[in-house]
Amino acid sequence: MELRQLEHFVAVAEELHFTRAAARVHVVQSSLSSSIGALERELGARLFTRTNRRVELTEAGRALLPSARGALAAAENGRDAVAGVRGLLRGRLTIGAIQTLGVLDLPALLARYRRRHPGVVLRLRHAGAAALARETAAGALDIAFVDRATGEPRLAEHPLGGDRLVLAVPRADPLAARSVIRLADPALAGRDFVEYRADSALRAQIDAACTAAGLDRRIAAEVDTIQYLVELVGHGLGVALLPPQALRNAADRIAAVPTNPPLDRALVAVTPADRPPAPAVKALLALLQDA
Numbered sequence: 001m002e003l004r005q006l007e008h009f010v011a012v013a014e015e016l017h018f019t020r021a022a023a024r025v026h027v028v029q030s031s032l033s034s035s036i037g038a039l040e041r042e043l044g045a046r047l048f049t050r051t052n053r054r055v056e057l058t059e060a061g062r063a064l065l066p067s068a069r070g071a072l073a074a075a076e077n078g079r080d081a082v083a084g085v086r087g088l089l090r091g092r093l094t095i096g097a098i099q100t101l102g103v104l105d106l107p108a109l110l111a112r113y114r115r116r117h118p119g120v121v122l123r124l125r126h127a128g129a130a131a132l133a134r135e136t137a138a139g140a141l142d143i144a145f146v147d148r149a150t151g152e153p154r155l156a157e158h159p160l161g162g163d164r165l166v167l168a169v170p171r172a173d174p175l176a177a178r179s180v181i182r183l184a185d186p187a188l189a190g191r192d193f194v195e196y197r198a199d200s201a202l203r204a205q206i207d208a209a210c211t212a213a214g215l216d217r218r219i220a221a222e223v224d225t226i227q228y229l230v231e232l233v234g235h236g237l238g239v240a241l242l243p244p245q246a247l248r249n250a251a252d253r254i255a256a257v258p259t260n261p262p263l264d265r266a267l268v269a270v271t272p273a274d275r276p277p278a279p280a281v282k283a284l285l286a287l288l289q290d291a
Contacts, residue, residue: 157270167256
């Protein structure tokens with residue numbers, strides 16, 4: 001069993017698509033299929049079921065995946081350790097992040113990181129906090145930036161600070177003139193709300209706060225991206241509770257009204273707790289402390 005075969009297997013397992021996996025590991029699809037076939041023959045088990053429309057892991061494939069990830073991570077850590085002795089950082093850093101981090105300017109942070117460590121290839125994935133926490137604990141991500149303390153024992157948490165949600169309303173809306181608005185204010189009871197997806201930590205926090213205040217929101221639209229949510233508010237479809245950083249490019253069209261009670265949001269970076277951070281992760285955490 002070769003590391004290259006395990007890399008091919010993990011790529012297919014994560015992409016669930018042979019063409020995308022081949023592009024990811026920079027081989028032609030026929031070579032990838034041959035590599036997977038050789039691995040299956042060596043193990044004496046099918047790792048994937050394949051049809052014209054989908055690829056799925058078999059029970060044997062699901063059993064192999066954590067060990068394959070661990071073997072690849074160990075090999076990468078070994079290469080990184082040797083490079084570290086020589087004063088270099090190399091390899092790949094896989095990062096997860098929610099869409100709006102508020103206190104952290106992630107693009108600027110990653111650009112600084114890349115300038116300092118040009119030998120490290122960055123891979124960024126966006127998803128909800130719960131999914132990112134699971135993927136980090138499983139070893140699919142090296143580090144993730146999420147908007148709540150996870151309480152997950154398999155993760156180490158690194159506090160980043162926090163922000164305070166605001167009510168986003170169009171500039172022409174009468175509520176834009178308010179210096180603050182209570183969540184229990186009758187003016188909100190009859191308003192349409194634009195909401196972020198229901199599986200997000202942000203949505204869970206908003207739902208809990210509104211329930212506690214007795215606000216039964218009338219949801220007009222639910223979207224998967226913060227960018228579209230902001231655009232819908234700007235066009236008058238409804239109002240929304242959002243991190244203020246989400247409105248930084250829409251201040252000419254959308255007003256940010258503080259709420260009472262305030263809605264504070266904690267932001268943390270998480271890494272796997274069962275092993276020390278790799279040198280590339282340590283370097284990113286060091287940059288965070290300097291920010």
